[in-house]
Amino acid sequence: MSLAVSHSGSAGSKLPARLAPAVLVSAPASGHGKTTVVAALARRLSRAGLDVRVFKTGPDFLDPAWHELASGHTVHNLDLWMTGEDDIRRRLYDAAGQADLILVEGVMGLYDGEPSAAEMAHRLGLPVLAVIDASSMTGTFGALAHGLRTWLPGLRWAGALANRVASPRHAELLASACQRPGADQPTMDAHSGNDSKPASIAHRQADSQPSGTPAEEGPDSTGEGTRSDFLGSVFRNAAFAMPARHLGLIPANELADARQKLDAAADALEGTVLGSLDRETLQRWNTCFLPPEGPGHIAPASQPLAGRTIAIARDAAFAFIYPSNLEVLQALGATLTFFSPLADDPLPACDAVWLPGGYPELHAEQLSACRRLPETLRAHIEADRPVWAECGGMLPLFEQMRHDERDWPMWGILPGSIEFGKRAAGLGMQQLAWPPVSADADLNAPAA
Template sequence: MLAPSVSCPALLVAAPASGQGKTTLTAALARLASRRGLRVRVFKCGPDFLDPQWLALASGHPVHNVDLWMTGEPDVRQRLYAAAQQSDLILVEGVMGLFDGQPSAADLAQRWGLPVLAVMDASATSDTLAALAYGLRHYRPGLPWAGVLANRVGSARHGEMVAQSLGEGFLGAVLRDAGPPLPERHLGLLQAAELPDALSRLDAWADALEATPLGQFSAVDWQRYAVDFPAPESSGEPSDDAALRPLAGRRVAVARDAAFSFIYPANLETLTQLGATLAFFSPLADDPVPPADAVWLPGGYPELHAAALSAATRCAQSLRDHVDAGRPLWAECGGMMPLFDTLIDKAGQSHALWGLLPGAVMMQARLAALGPQQWSPDGRVAPLRGHTFHYSRCETALPPLDHAQAMRGGLASPGEAVYGRQRLRASYFHAWMPSSPEAVALLLGVQA
């Protein structure tokens, strides 16, 4: 018997390359649909913490990442199916260029039959844009296709030229100055919460999109992009089996503020499904660690708040007390950086930090590491999958306890160092916790 499926209109919003404006226009489309009363759910292809913040603001719902390697096909299937049950429209924003990466956004589109909406920068071109669109559509046989949304056209006349060139594949043109930009910094877009006018920026882009053919779609029009999403093989619901809830009765303190905000919503879900109670605190506010059995310091932008974190002596002492008491602490990337003695910012200014690990962290202008990685805390449980992406490097006399594995083309090579003392573990590696609940329990649970 075939598994039941749920039908829902869906698009994968992709581009020929990064920097074409796909995040802005995906968010604008989500905002426009939401303003019209449609229930819209948005997903982000690949590892990313910043784009999902804007997409969540636009849609009014948490944004989960989907990736055939990092999150895995069963996880993607479960999340898309759940979204299709409660949505009028599903949008998936791609990553980099349509065919870039292993796996790519195109792989995801083909696996689930998601029609591709190509956002293409039309600056300084007209007819050639149609040639590039033809290449995107036909480069891989069988790729589902919706059409092209031309971005950054210079004038109404320019938009007409592009429309004529693209023909039936044209779904609209958006002027280059249609709305205020979404500002960027070294890791990507600014966090949506940093801008008090973030929603009004999205509304301006949604207004511009409303004037396009795509923006005029009715509920009937959207049905041309209906996709059948198969049911997952299991419900994905948390079990009452105590063996499957190894963090039951344990309290996990999670740092969460402007300096520690790179948190996958799915990671919080995993912790609660494992039985943990979560308690949030702000190192920037110099909150001490609340009473907890374990601590998680997620990534973020500690380098932008080095002075405030240096002054957070009460928080630092509570973390030292927590580790000295033999309790577990997991720190990833930005969560690891203030654990060292010193942080040197991009201006070369040195800040005394928390001193749980010896050495210094130095910001640099060039990207230090990027790519998929995985790590098993004991080499026996299934590895946590995730990624690394950072502009700093650390210098320490502390020898690594272990290394993550960098994954390229299915082959593993030495990746990020994992440092530690007592139950503290720290690395530039960002973990997708649903990929190995057993590893999460090992990191934050009672040591066997």
């Protein structure tokens, strides 16, 4: 959708601001079902002929696979730290030119992490829809919804959806919990002791949010002065339960019944506010996205990889690939070719090899039996050509892998063996400076 408001881009061209319904789906914590709800809503609206574009907050390869199947579109990751605000705004602006709805799935809880999903929503002017696992609560549901809505003054609010509800009576109690007297009163600013500015006023200050602002505020978009927070109940149903393993959900392409699960989840939204959404009612979430100030997503001054071919492993064992990274390599001029280690494909003719992460340990027997790929990969390395192996992509390069109490001989390109521990040693994003700097250097300091 496009709103007829001109704006000067980087070259002085007049580009229209774009108006599109958008919502960020979050939760009090991980495990409340936000991925299922995002995929269900994308599937339901896509079945009805609407164009839904989905984004995932944070570094995640697994949830986007479900969202791609549900929406029929590539899913990109948004992260204020990893990709930066400019990239986020450009991607959302592009999506707003095509989408009937933009869905952004948050990561962890709404206020968890730095920067949090709430901070992203606040900066971009996106309303927040909270998915709350209500399986073991009634009145506390209302308190949680109220707290999530009011903790950050000025946060747009779309409402709270109860998930894993036991019965119609349970649903009634949850709805009542969102209608307690005083639930819609403005909160006090914890730092100043003064009444915080109502969100409906703060959102109209477009100058404070240069892009991604609410187009028109009203009771349904902020929740101020209304009792419209409750979006309904999704009842427990094993038919759309998404199975998981140690790193998260099992990717949709590994499940024969993935589409059936998505359809069951989409049907489960019937009877909720989300189940009655269409192009007209989606306008409650309208957000105005201004055109980017700088060049497009990827505008390299030159193509240093022109004439170079990069061979990329891609199959069930090597699947952790961000679409944006493929875009970057192609924009830099590289030709990309793909091969399957599980099929023991010989290495294609190439100038460099990328072995991405994934689940090689789940396919240890097949990888152990490979003969053609290790031989051609070793020849590639002996010819002094580069290999980039990351995370799980590095594991088959060693001499041996131990998994589930079994030892599997691997490709023997690197000395040593791999053994899996009982639990993850750590999780989080890190920043690397290159060329290397001293250990006490400030990695966040601007470059000289």
